[in-house]
Amino acid sequence: MTLPALRNVDVSSIEHEGQNLICLRDAEGYVEAQVVLSPPAFFIAACLDGAHGIDDVQRDFEEQFNGVRVREEDITGVVEYLDEAGFLQTARFEAVRQQVAQAFAASPTRPAHLAGKSYPADPADLRAFIEALFTVDGGPGEVPVVAGEGERPLSCLIVPHIDFSRGAAAYAHGYACLAQQGRPDTVFVFGVAHTGQTAPFVLTRKSFETPFGTLDTDTAIVDELASHCSWDPFEHEIVHRTEHSIGFQAVMLAYLYGTDVRIVPILCGHLETEPGRGPDSVDGVSEFLDACRAAAASEDRRVTVIAGADLAHVGQRFGDPFEIDDAIIENVARRDREDLAHVTGADPDAFYASVMEDGNARQVCGVACIYAALKTVNGAARGGEILHYGYAPDPMGGIVSFTGIAFLPKS
Numbered sequence: 001m002t003l004p005a006l007r008n009v010d011v012s013s014i015e016h017e018g019q020n021l022i023c024l025r026d027a028e029g030y031v032e033a034q035v036v037l038s039p040p041a042f043f044i045a046a047c048l049d050g051a052h053g054i055d056d057v058q059r060d061f062e063e064q065f066n067g068v069r070v071r072e073e074d075i076t077g078v079v080e081y082l083d084e085a086g087f088l089q090t091a092r093f094e095a096v097r098q099q100v101a102q103a104f105a106a107s108p109t110r111p112a113h114l115a116g117k118s119y120p121a122d123p124a125d126l127r128a129f130i131e132a133l134f135t136v137d138g139g140p141g142e143v144p145v146v147a148g149e150g151e152r153p154l155s156c157l158i159v160p161h162i163d164f165s166r167g168a169a170a171y172a173h174g175y176a177c178l179a180q181q182g183r184p185d186t187v188f189v190f191g192v193a194h195t196g197q198t199a200p201f202v203l204t205r206k207s208f209e210t211p212f213g214t215l216d217t218d219t220a221i222v223d224e225l226a227s228h229c230s231w232d233p234f235e236h237e238i239v240h241r242t243e244h245s246i247g248f249q250a251v252m253l254a255y256l257y258g259t260d261v262r263i264v265p266i267l268c269g270h271l272e273t274e275p276g277r278g279p280d281s282v283d284g285v286s287e288f289l290d291a292c293r294a295a296a297a298s299e300d301r302r303v304t305v306i307a308g309a310d311l312a313h314v315g316q317r318f319g320d321p322f323e324i325d326d327a328i329i330e331n332v333a334r335r336d337r338e339d340l341a342h343v344t345g346a347d348p349d350a351f352y353a354s355v356m357e358d359g360n361a362r363q364v365c366g367v368a369c370i371y372a373a374l375k376t377v378n379g380a381a382r383g384g385e386i387l388h389y390g391y392a393p394d395p396m397g398g399i400v401s402f403t404g405i406a407f408l409p410k411s
Helices: 039-046 054-064 072-085 091-106 123-133 168-180 219-226 237-241 244-257 285-296 326-344 348-356 367-376
Strands: 009-016 019-026 035-037 156-159 186-192 201-203 207-210 213-215 262-268 303-308 310-314 385-394 398-407
Touching: 019 039, 035 039, 035 072, 039 054, 039 072, 054 072, 072 091, 091 237, 123 168, 123 244, 156 168, 156 367, 168 244, 168 385, 168 398, 186 244, 186 285, 186 367, 201 219, 201 237, 207 244, 213 244, 219 262, 219 285, 237 262, 244 262, 244 303, 262 367, 285 303, 285 367, 303 367, 310 326, 326 348, 326 385, 326 398, 348 367
Parallel strands: 156 303, 186 262, 186 303
Antiparallel strands: 009 019, 019 035, 156 398, 201 262, 207 213, 310 398, 385 398
């Protein structure tokens, strides 16, 4: 009997009562609960590829654990445990998936998925939490005062999408700079579709809830962009439900402006291509980004473009065989600086080529949304200024780098 396949999961190591255990979390967010497995049970879970049966797992287990043979009932016990939790590709999970998808499709808004998890759900607590970001070490040192509508708004802003606590200084510098310029009435927000959707860009008409209120999505612009797609930009709309790369920016925008700003939320898929070719070789990408640029350049609206983008993901947490040391950190920073020189020069194609010259060995997850943001403001922005650059450790062994870069409008 073929055993069911394990779904797409995030894996982390935890220690409990002196034991090293493995924690699994649903990477797509359909299942809220996490499951914890012993290393042998996790090995069984990792063997579940949808193509092999109990005999195969027993053989692989015996090879891994020095001749120890795992019992059939132990394997089926792990399978049942994972299936009950919704972590296997079975009819049980499919029922959960359909229920969640139907509820999201029926909702006029995108809920604040990480409220009460990554940041406080109470508005007063959240305001105090965000204001503390501005005074962390390396931050701007004071809470920003929002400028009026007299000045032209910032043309483009690149900020992280790592959690607020780890990316605090970069978020703070970026949004302090945004606040100091004129107030935009529309913000294009490019984020990363971390679940690896094949569509180049994923749109939604849903407005975004935050603890500070709901940011309306400019559906007229979304519909205009959708008309230029050679694919269905709403086919994978469900990924917006839990994706934090836009969600965190919505929180920061609502902190600054309340609900007096509209957004155009755009998730970017993987635009990586064959060596020597850029994203514009992907069918429909140039046409879509031309439409973004035309919409952003309209004299009917004051527009800022934001890319919620992290940079390098390096270390064992991300599949690398090495541990992080000073030499690794220095090399990551060096290569990031090479890439960012093209970003500040407002040259998206050179930026993309720089990231890809080694096949994106640093796993720069924000490459597509930075590229898209720069293409959208092409010709309308001055060279960018790096406000902050840093990295944060990952508890599983690795580092994530990020930056804050601001582009003023051309006069």
